[in-house]
Amino acid sequence: MAGKSMQAVQYSGYGGGAAGLKHAEVPIPSPKKDEILLKLEATSINQIDWKVQKGMLRPFLPPKFPFIPCVDVAGEVTEVGPGVSSFTAGDKVVAMLNLPNSGGLAEYTVAPAAFTVSRPSEVSPAEGAGLPTAAVIALQALKAAGTKFDSTDEPSNILITAASGGVGHYAVQLAKLANLHVTATCGARNLELVKSLGADEVLDYKTPDGASLKSPSDRKYDSVIHCTTGIAWSTFEPNLTANGKVIDVTPSIKAVATSVFKKVTFSKKTLVPLLLSPKGEDLKFMVDLAKEGKIKTVVDSRHPLSRAEEAWAKSIDGHATGKIVVEM
Ligand SMILES: NC(=O)c1ccc[n+]([C@@H]2O[C@H](COP(=O)([O-])OP(=O)(O)OC[C@H]3O[C@@H](n4cnc5c(N)ncnc54)[C@H](OP(=O)(O)O)[C@@H]3O)[C@@H](O)[C@H]2O)c1
Numbered sequence: 564m565a566g567k568s569m570q571a572v573q574y575s576g577y578g579g580g581a582a583g584l585k586h587a588e589v590p591i592p593s594p595k596k597d598e599i600l601l602k603l604e605a606t607s608i609n610q611i612d613w614k615v616q617k618g619m620l621r622p623f624l625p626p627k628f629p630f631i632p633c634v635d636v637a638g639e640v641t642e643v644g645p646g647v648s649s650f651t652a653g654d655k656v657v658a659m660l661n662l663p664n665s666g667g668l669a670e671y672t673v674a675p676a677a678f679t680v681s682r683p684s685e686v687s688p689a690e691g692a693g694l695p696t697a698a699v700i701a702l703q704a705l706k707a708a709g710t711k712f713d714s715t716d717e718p719s720n721i722l723i724t725a726a727s728g729g730v731g732h733y734a735v736q737l738a739k740l741a742n743l744h745v746t747a748t749c750g751a752r753n754l755e756l757v758k759s760l761g762a763d764e765v766l767d768y769k770t771p772d773g774a775s776l777k778s779p780s781d782r783k784y785d786s787v788i789h790c791t792t793g794i795a796w797s798t799f800e801p802n803l804t805a806n807g808k809v810i811d812v813t814p815s816i817k818a819v820a821t822s823v824f825k826k827v828t829f830s831k832k833t834l835v836p837l838l839l840s841p842k843g844e845d846l847k848f849m850v851d852l853a854k855e856g857k858i859k860t861v862v863d864s865r866h867p868l869s870r871a872e873e874a875w876a877k878s879i880d881g882h883a884t885g886k887i888v889v890e891m
Pocket residue numbers: 609610611696697700724725726727728729730731748749750751752753768790791792811812813814837838839840878881882883884885
């Protein structure tokens with residue numbers, strides 16, 4: 564593909580939101596060692612994509628402008644770089660791109676072979692593109708809460724906040740697969756959806772009971788997967804069992820400080836800030852569950868690449884139900 568060009572959506576500076584995205588014709592990248600070139604079918608948007616544009620990780624990310632964002636993709640292998648023997652041209656795959664390179668909002672991209680897995684025909688490109696970041700952090704959060712996904716898992720009570728979002732809707736399904744008792748929070752319009760994903764009880768976060776996170780059946784939570792922001796430790800604390808653990812996938816500086824304080828004071832109730840650790844085996848675990856029909860991706864909306872800015876604006880708006888997908 565060397566010398567050929569493709570359509571891509573990129574931004575050239577910090578800020579600007581959806582209006583900062585520009586369509587451009589750029590060279591198709593070439594796969595280097597241990598990389599594969601993908602003709603993309605779908606990409607899903609995560610909050611981190613537009614937070615990088617906002618400058619949340621400046622001056623480290625993006626490493627340079629212009630920058631093609633997005634990391635969660637599904638596509639077809641068109642070329643493999645040196646050292647890649649696990650894929651050949653024509654394979655359909657799901658991949659997680661390196662955040663510093665990103666590149667998913669385009670017709671082609673290069674993906675690290677280590678974070679690429681085959682996409683079975685039972686999983687559509689849109690469903691597959693939903694999985695890499697949101698489903699893998701949901702899986703890693705459940706594991707951090709002590710879930711092993713084998714016969715040794717004991718019944719326990721778990722709270723999942725923002726259960727209607729990209730991460731939360733996978734977390735609910737994973738928790739039910741592990742036979743946990745799930746209490747979930749979401750907005751009124753998604754109560755039925757979240758129940759249909761398996762939640763045992765659902766709280767509308769805009770009601771007083773929802774805001775206090777109190778279980779309708781008066782349970783204390785052994786663990787919490789916290790998928791939104793703006794909830795203080797003092798709200799979680801009274802709802803936890805004696806050894807209750809909050810896994811915070813949206814850690815603020817305050818949450819990190821609370822976590823350290825809980826450690827140094829030998830508190831039995833703990834807070835664990837969690838960042839995604841890209842792992843091909845975790846992505847494969849999730850794709851396999853999707854293939855078996857045990858996990859589904861709720862697709863909030865689909866947008867063509869030519870209107871990617873609409874998808875971007877929708878993600879920034881913060882009210883996605885499931886995953887926002889751009890299709891090529
Ligand atoms: N640690 C990591 O490595 C990692 C990885 C991925 C994501 N994250 C973070 O995880 C968070 C969730 O990501 P996401 O992709 O799931 O977000 P998302 O899809 O954009 O979440 C939107 C959903 O959250 C719901 N929501 C918002 N505030 C809520 C509240 N206070 N209580 C209950 N529900 C609420 C919204 O419901 P309504 O529309 O009804 O308001 C909407 O359905 C983000 O902060 C993201 O940055 C972290």
